[in-house]
Amino acid sequence: MKISLNWLQEYVTLDAPVEEITRAITFLGFEVEGVQVTGAPALEKVFVGEVRTREKHPNADKLSICQVDLGPAGGVKTIVCGAQNYQVGDRVPVALAGAVLPGNFTIKQSKIRGQLSDGMMCSARELGAGDDAGGLLILSSRPEIGLPINAVLPPGDTVFDIEITPNRPDCLCHLGVARELAAWFSKDLKYPEARSASGEPEPAEASAGLPGGVRVDAPDDCPLYSAHVVSGVKIGPSPGWMQARLKAAGLRPINNVVDVGNYVMLEYGQPLHAFDARRLGGGRIIVRHAADGEKIRTLDGVDRTLNRRMLVIADGEKPVVIAGIMGGENSGVSDDTTDLVLECAIFRPGAIRWTSRQLGLSSDSSYRYERGVDPHCAAEAAARALDLIMATAGGRVVGPAFTVGGDVPWKREIVLSTGFVRERLGFDIPDKAMKAALEALELPVIREEAGPGPGMTLTVSIPSWRNDLDRPIDLVEEILRLHGTEKIPPAAVAAPGLPGEDDPVVRFNRRATDYLVGHDFHECSNVTLRSAREVAAWVSATAAQELNLANPFVEDQSHLRPTLIIGLLESLKLNQSRGVAVSRLAEVGRIFIERDGLIHECAAAAFIAAVDPARRWLKREPVDFYAVKHHVEALAGMAGVDLASEPLAPLVGGSQGWQEGHSAEAGLAEKGWTARFGLLNLSLVRALGVEGKVYGGLFAILPERLKSGAPRRRYADFSLFPPVLRDLALVAEEAVPAARVRSDLERIAREACSAAQAPAAAAFVLESLELFDVYRGQGLPEGRKSLAFSFAFRAADRTLTDSEVNAVLQRIQEGIAAGTPYQVRK
Amino acid sequence: MQEELSTLVARAASELPQVRTRPEFEAAKARYVGPNGDLTRLMKQMGAVPKEERPAAGRAVNEAKARLQEQFDAALRRLTEAELAAELGPPVDPTLPSPDPGPGTYHPLTLVREEMCRILRKVGFAVADGPEVETEFYCFDALNTPADHPARDTQDTFYFPSAARFGNVTKKTAGEKYLLRTHTSSVQIRTMLQSPPPIRIVSPGRVYRRDTTDATHSANFHQLECLSVDRGVTVRDLKALLDYIFTALLGPGTKTRFRPHYFSYTEPSFEVDLSARHLPKVNKEWIEIGGCGMVDPAVFTAVGYDPAIWTGYAFGMGLERLAMLLYGIDDIRYFYQNDLRFLRQFA
Structure with missing residues (x-):
């Protein structure tokens, strides 16, 4: 969200340099995605001048040589200029030798294509006063010749583009950010004065405003709805200062009433909506769920089909606003509006988010409602808006506000022991500093008691806009934020051994x-x-x-x-x-x-x-x-x-x-x-x-x-005596897999081993059976193959003799002949 | 006899160097010292030598025998060497390239992951693992993500049809949906549900976001998270870990800083910046490298740890981002194209 420094200054005096403010925002916990400086910076040796003559440069087609009158600031100067958009008699900014323009560009007296130039006539971009680089900045208000340019140009502003984390909807407005900065810089926060709330409204006239009143059919999704009637407004542009602030915040000025709504939203975080009272059918407002298939054309000109989970603001006949998201084309304020209904409402965040996602439609309003708007601030925001409407568009408040719901009391206290804070942080912050940090953030400590231990127990009152604070650990973060996360002292990693193994x-x-x-x-x-x-x-x-x-x-x-x-x-x-x-x-x-x-x-x-x-x-x-x-x-x-x-x-x-x-x-x-x-x-x-x-x-x-893991392996004893090796080739059908031949052979060989040896003490085993050759072709019938195997026999306790191994081999050959379809290849 | 012996030795000296093969050698040897050999024959004549000449004749025979043996040894040595040389063939040109392709290469993400795991194992973190298909409970609920949080939205998270059934991904509740995990924090939840504290784990793994693929975004990418749970774990311990990790990774003098931030599963939460001047293609003083914080008590409650007793911290970062920083890679898509000219640069 875009936050204007000029606007912040309204609520808190920030005299630190921009870099320091940027750092403060960053370490308060809001990422600064950009800092944009708008408007002209303070410029020395740049004055208003009037072009007296303009002649073509003898050596360059696109350049002109001008005589420019700077009056008391330097008299008539010769300036070579490449711009084309000016005429003799125009007043323009002129930078003389010694001026330093944005980008550290120093102006010198110099020769351009052989012609001496005393300085430079400037575009808005060159002065840092705008984006227009298309030509000279023509000062059409014809300010006095020789005035310093800063007296003529609007003052500059610095705009911070800040990412507000979803837990801090209270900072989706200038007052919220100002509150944080006031805490950081130990400054006072000044709230705007809203008078309408206490002022006496005029009695209602039967014909004006909202004769049908307000009805809320969906109180779960709309816990508070208030409508104020303002009569006799005159629609027109909003004042320049308001337009400048809206533009700085990235909004386009529309008219005085719409702009006030946006202004107050950016000030308090409370979205507002203004209806033309004449265009509310039946003179009434009904907050209800849409019917399946119900349609509305929103302000962006798109027809939207609604369903029964979507909340709308309707008049007696039709939906006029998709609640909290966007108004319809049919009911907004237009140039001839004289009577307004100003809506100030609270909607359930989930309801707005769901509808916004379903429709693929979001707005500054829905963005805030999705994250949560402080219901206890609504009345003040509405009063502020009424003040500003009357100040900028005239008119008067008619009758009392129609208010439905909203009477939920707020009280939240967190009991925090300073020992707990230290325990969680792992380093010391004095009790007094903790208390100061909380109070700076407008989290008043309403009770302090000694203990437990050497610390204190603080009872902290939580304001309604800090719904994110609910537990002692939440306050640990607040204290640490203000203390400064850069001050966390270094330490060694504590790593007591744990028996865990990699997965x-x-x-x-x-x-x-x-x-x-x-x-x-x-x-x-x-x-x-x-x-x-x-x-x-x-x-x-x-x-x-x-x-x-x-x-x-x-x-x-x-x-x-x-x-x-x-x-x-x-x-x-x-x-x-x-x-x-x-x-x-x-x-x-x-x-x-x-x-x-x-x-x-x-x-x-x-x-x-x-x-x-x-x-x-x-x-x-x-x-x-x-x-x-x-x-x-x-x-x-x-x-x-x-x-x-x-x-x-x-x-x-x-x-x-x-x-x-x-x-x-x-x-x-x-x-x-x-x-x-x-x-x-x-x-x-x-x-x-x-x-x-x-x-x-x-x-x-x-x-x-x-x-499930394999059990740890157990060592098995092995023989230190030599093996006896024997080879045997078997002829099998081509289709028979080698593995089957091998397993048949192995079974027979193992049986032969155990059968050949009566006394267990004389046992020896088939240690391995390897297939080492596969042969097809000459000497073998068609469709057959020969598989040659190598046996290794070994005994645990002695060197085997040929005769005992040969006896086993004899049995193996007999076994093959008797029990398998294979032939021993001779 | 003396003379005969000298002739014999002289003959051997001229004959044996001509011998080319082992059979020739054996035959030649037999002609001298075999049963019918010339030396054998002369030795048999010793009996006929007059007694007073015998010592001298004996010496002469022994002398001749020794000479012959030298000849035999020399011939045999020559033969063995020749055989070896024949077996070896001509000498190699060591400058010819190996014709085998290779060597193999580790993917840069593996290299970075393993380096981080090594660093963390030294301070007692075991590497944990968990499924990439997850359920809403492990990915969101247990991590204190509000029911209507945007991260759960079908716009941002890949879900499976409600009919999909997974044989080996356990659900907490029957009604919850299967999804592709959006972070590896789900591994923390599974680990905590399985083992009592204290624990210290690092969980690297693949995660998914429903996002456009471009130079910095990929539909799947990798994260690495650490979790430490024990009695009395503090913010300062967390900062100490981060300082340790990046000093171990990038050398002494590397600095980190915390910026307060918000994550639903930690409180307080921070984003971590790294001093980055010495990294390639970085021209800022600080760059964001990950997020961290103290485990939110709600997370402990969800896994049945008592938050009054146990505290902990968690840290997470993107492995692609880290690899991009370390190696100066400027497009995340290179990690998933597997161009060998890319892969070979990191091994």
């Missing part, structure tokens, strides 16, 4: 990121919200139905991301299209997986790897399915999931993001985690405009599954 999700994220970056991936950050189209294409149509927001802001960010892959591909594409070689991207973040109508928020890590696009002097193995499998296994391992021991299923239809036959998944919603990896769907990748094959992997897990 398991945080640890997983960190490990996953470290792993991926350590494997040459570039960590990305993509937005969480994706489009329905992407979600349907890359995951499923169901996901696209379930993951949507109720109120997306833009169409292509309407859904939660069900995977990190979409974003990573987008990043891949961006780099490709910008000509940046890219192959490995990764991201760690939240994804949202839908299963059976329930959405689960999961911690996830994902990566993509495209074929390295760069030409290299030495060839490297391109990325393939098994490389991404390795990374996904590693990521799963960080979450405590042993992916190698989990059944893997090839990804088929319904998982559109992945290429059928070249991708796999493991885990399910029931397990609380999922892993997907392999080749990304080629046609989708192509459709995105990404070149080449892209492999990817994703591991996601429910955060609570990570939280």
Whole structure:
């Protein structure tokens, strides 16, 4: 909100420099977003001059040489001028040598294109007296020649653009800000005198004003409504001083009555509204909720459709104002208005906010009502407005005010111990200073008692405009504000040890990121919200139905991301299209997986790897399915999931993001985690405009599954004797997955181990079983493959002999022949 | 015999350097010291040597044997070296570039987040985490946000349809709506509801505002908040923490200042400014870096902490903003485009 320094001076004498006032506002708790100095500053050696002659400059088409008369200030001077908007005989500001114009621009006698110039004729902008830089400031009031320019120009003002926090609606006016500054600078606050309240109004005439009176049908939303009738006003422009202040505060002057309403709003914070009494149908005012579908054309010329939750001010026939927000075109003050009804009301903040949001319509009035207007100030503001109306538009108050509601008493006291303040602050402010701070803020201390302890107990009376103060802690803030937050003394951080550990999700994220970056991936950050189209294409149509927001802001960010892959591909594409070689991207973040109508928020890590696009002097193995499998296994391992021991299923239809036959998944919603990896769907990748094959992997897990935590591992003894190694190749049908062959073989081998050894003391085990070769082709029938495995046997207590191992191998071969469809390859 | 030995040694000296492979070497060696080797044969003749000549002959044989062994050792050394050289191949040109892509890079937001977490962990803050999908209770109610506060408005906050059901985001009350959290303060609420005081946590995370994307706004961005709850925590402690954080981050001489402000969940509340002259692209003395305050008693009441016993402070800031300040980045959108030329600058 814009606050004028000139206006503030009305209530408090501020003699500090502007910088000091800016600082005060800042440390009182209001951000100063800008300070604008308007009007002319004090200018030395700038005078009123009259142009006597004007001739073209011999060496420049656009310049003129003028003889300018400055009278007693310097006589006739020669001035070279580039402006075009003046004529001989005009009076203009003239800056002579030695003058310093805004922007630290010093005027000197100088030669311009060979012609001597004694000074400069000035535009409003050059004097800092306005924005007009289009030409010289023509002084059309023809002030006396030679007068110092400051005697002619309107005085300057300083306007602070202040952000008022939502808890301080009392500062949405000049008096409120003045009150704060008076407290800061220890000055007195002078309130304006409002006389009408005590004055005797004339008796009502039957024909004038509001014969129908005021009725409030919605007292919950309108706890106070008062209407004053003023008769015999003459509409015209408001006085210059009022216009200047309104302009400084950013409002456009309209006419004397409207301007008074705005002026008092900016003075007291109480919005006011004036009706033309003739235009109130039925001569009455009804405060009621609108009917559904009821219409009003507001002052901004827009037709608005109302509903039954919206409060309106109506006359006997129609709504005339959207209560607290904006008046209608049909009832306002116009040039021929003679009788007014002045509204001064209080509305429930929530009601105004709701309607304002619904209609997308806000105003200076609604802004204040939404935040709360002090009901106990309404009468004074109305009286002040009546005074100003009569002073600027004439007329007289007719009859007593029509007032409905508003008779809510106000009394609030907070009992505050100074020890409590010190305890919360952690440093000392003397009792006396605390009391002074409160009283400076017009929070009178009405009782003081000694104790508890060395401090005092203060009973503080809270004025009605400080509805934000309710508890002792609220007063701690008031005291600290006035004491100055810059004076909080430094200290060391107190950090007694706490046993808390980082959240398991945080640890997983960190490990996953470290792993991926350590494997040459570039960590990305993509937005969480994706489009329905992407979600349907890359995951499923169901996901696209379930993951949507109720109120997306833009169409292509309407859904939660069900995977990190979409974003990573987008990043891949961006780099490709910008000509940046890219192959490995990764991201760690939240994804949202839908299963059976329930959405689960999961911690996830994902990566993509495209074929390295760069030409290299030495060839490297391109990325393939098994490389991404390795990374996904590693990521799963960080979450405590042993992916190698989990059944893997090839990804088929319904998982559109992945290429059928070249991708796999493991885990399910029931397990609380999922892993997907392999080749990304080629046609989708192509459709995105990404070149080449892209492999990817994703591991996601429910955060609570990570939280359950793994028990601390226990050490297991291991053998110090050497292993015995044996190889065995099995021939199987092409369609049989290697994992099944392996698990069959492992089962048989373990059985063989235990069967071969009768005495437990002689036990040895199959320590590992590794698949080391896959072969198809010559020597094998069509549709078959050979899988070669390596066994490692080891005993805990001795070096194994060939014969005992061979016996086991014999049994394994028998077991395969008897119990499996595989053949041992000789 | 003496003569034969000398011839033998001389022959070996000319023969062995010609040997190229291990089998050749073994064969050559056998010709001298094998069962049918020449030296072996001469040694067998020792018995026939007259007794008085034997010591001299013995010495000569030993001498020859030692000489031969030297030859063998030298040849073997030469062979081993040659084999090694063959295995090694030609020497590398160390100035050729590695053909592997890389190295990987951390995202600048990760770098800044982790740096802040490290700084805070040193003074006893554990890193906490919570869901990005939240409910009105955790995001607003428990934080003392009035029921009709504009922050709750659908204009500013992303909501989910009332039919949306989340399997692992708990609701406090059945009727409340799901939304995308607008700040990470919801993590504070979940943490306080879960564990008794004292606590000290830092919660970094992604948050959402329904806002136009431009150079300084993004639909999602990241925050980092600290919460400390204990007996006797004061405003001065809060200021001490902020001074510590930014001194640790930016070096000695870094200053912070508090400006009174308003947040519904803290009282008193402050905005925090940082002395910023030494930061890139900053030409103001003070820049706003975050908000903080003493936890409002209403928040403690909402989570079942007794505000008569416990006090605490909270501090929050935007991670993008911090990263932009630290690195001199002037457009928030760069964080979400992942242009490698951007990402590579910070690792």
